[in-house]
Structures are given as C-alpha cells and as structure tokens.
C-alpha cells in the first residue's frame with residue numbers, strides 16, 4: 367500500500383515538473399552575466415523561498431531566446447536545436463561561479479580561483495575570427511572554434527562576466543540591499559539602491575511598520 371502511494375506521489379510530481387511553467391526572474395536587462403546570475407532569486411521576501419528559473423534544458427532555451435539580441439549569432443542552428451542536459455550543466459556551473467565572483471567583488475575580497483577557472487574555461491568557447499567569404503560574398507564570415515552553438519553562447523555569457531568583473535563597470539556592481547534579496551545589478555544611476563522598485567517598496571513598507579511600532 368505504502369509503495370503504491372509513494373509511486374503515485376512520484377508520478378504526480380513528474381507530471382507537475384512537466385507542466386511546470388518556467389518562473390520569470392524579477393529583474394532582467396542587466397549585462398548577460400548578471401542576468402544569468404539573477405536566474406536564482408527569492409520569491410516572497412525575507413521568509414520567502416529560493417526559486418530557480420534555470421532548472422531544465424527548456425528553461426535554458428527560454429532564457430536564451432529572451433536574450434537573443436544580446437547574444438552572438440554563433441554557429442548556425444542554436445535556435446533550431448533544443449538545449450541538452452550538458453548545456454544546462456555548463457550554464458548552471460558558470461552561474462554558480464559568476465555569483466561567487468560577484469559576491470567577492472562587492473565585498474572587495476580576493477577572487478576564488480576555482481570560480482575564476484570556470485569562467486575562463488567557458489570564455490574560451492567564444493573564440494572566433496573573421497574569414498573571407500566565397501567569390502560572391504563581399505563581407506567577412508565569422509568562424510567559431512567551438513562547433514556546438516549552445517557552447518558558443520555559454521562562452522559569450524562568460525565573456526560578459528569577464529567584462530563585468532574586470533572592466534570599469536565593476537565599480538558599479540551592487541548586491542540589492544533589501545533583506546532577503548539575492549539579486550545583483552549594475553548601478554545605472556547614482557541613487558539606485560534596489561534591484562527593482564518592488565524591493566524598494568518592500569523595504570519602505572517594513573521601515574514604516576517598524577516606526578509605527580516604536
């Protein structure tokens with residue numbers, strides 16, 4: 367009986383996973399590397415729960431489609447071939463490394479060598495060079511060292527991470543100051559303190575309640 371119940375429960379959970387709608391991160395439009403980092407977020411504030419918007423290969427395809435304009439064309443075909451588990455693994459590993467490096471950068475701590483190695487290894491996947499096209503092609507043709515289109519895109523996100531963490535923009539990298547928020551953003555104007563207006567409102571409401579109680 368118990369076995370039967372457990373099997374039903376597992377069956378139901380599998381069905382839920384299939385029907386699951388990819389959760390949408392509250393913040394996008396930051397540099398590619400940060401948009402990747404921000405695919406894990408807390409829903410529901412201080413006592414909320416951790417949400418992962420990059421849990422399945424199809425989540426990854428949705429994320430890539432949403433960032434198509436910021437991504438290089440890469441070797442033809444990334445839009446027609448669905449992402450596989452190996453691609454998801456690569457993006458999740460890069461995400462973990464970038465999150466650690468963002469944390470260290472904001473805290474002004476030394477970079478973790480293993481995280482650096484993950485980013486640098488991924489960045490090499492974006493190696494490309496221009497070649498002359500055929501007799502009737504006037505412009506250059508971009509060639510990629512890596513034949514797997516999804517891996518080229520992984521490389522492009524890693525390069526975005528290098529530019530973010532080693533370029534001048536690193537001085538404007540911020541962790542959202544709202545309690546219970548784990549998002550990072552590039553301070554687009556001097557007074558920006560929060561990842562989104564939602565976080566700012568939450569902090570203001572909490573402050574208001576505290577003041578009324580005291």
Ligand SMILES: [Zn+2]
Nearest residue numbers: 542547561565
């Ligand atoms: Zn926030």
